[in-house]
Amino acid sequence: xxxxxxxxxxxxxxxxxxxxxxxxxxxxxxxxxxxxxxxxxxxxxxxxxxxxxxxxxxxxxxxxxxxxxxxxxxxxxxxxxxxxxxxxxxxxxxxxxxxxxxxxxxxxxxxxxxxxxxxxxxxxxxxxxxxxxxxxxxxxxxxxxxxxx
Numbered sequence: 400x401x402x403x404x405x406x407x408x409x410x411x412x413x414x415x416x417x418x419x420x421x422x423x424x425x426x427x428x429x430x431x432x433x434x435x436x437x438x439x440x441x442x443x444x445x446x447x448x449x450x451x452x453x454x455x456x457x458x459x460x461x462x463x464x465x466x467x468x469x470x471x472x473x474x475x476x477x478x479x480x481x482x483x484x485x486x487x488x489x490x491x492x493x494x495x496x497x498x499x500x501x502x503x504x505x506x507x508x509x510x511x512x513x514x515x516x517x518x519x520x521x522x523x524x525x526x527x528x529x530x531x532x533x534x535x536x537x538x539x540x541x542x543x544x545x546x547x548x
Contacts, residue, residue: 405535411520411521411523413523414517414520422524422527425513425516428508428509429522432509435505442493443494445490449490453481456476456480460480529542
């Protein structure tokens, strides 16, 4: 087995001349992007849940008709089933607009900031936090995975 380095790999080390403020700002931008990614997941959940609910309305309409509730079945069938969730849009259109607009721009700005300021490196703030918080020499506190070889 090879010798294990006691520190982060080069891609998780601050380039020379990069200030604490820059690393902190990049960390905050990354944290904000992570929140947007979580929101995007919720948006996809909304998309799938609304789609599933709309398909369930087929059964509800059929069951109301079978139970003799023609007016209610007709209202669900014509007013609710297949309805836009917001003006002019089903959820797939909301997802596409979000992905192509806000989400794409957010990822682009995050990438630009990292490329311009730290050579594209990711998670420098977290890597430095790990170095401050880990107990060197203790099992489970290694700087990076133990290489096999």
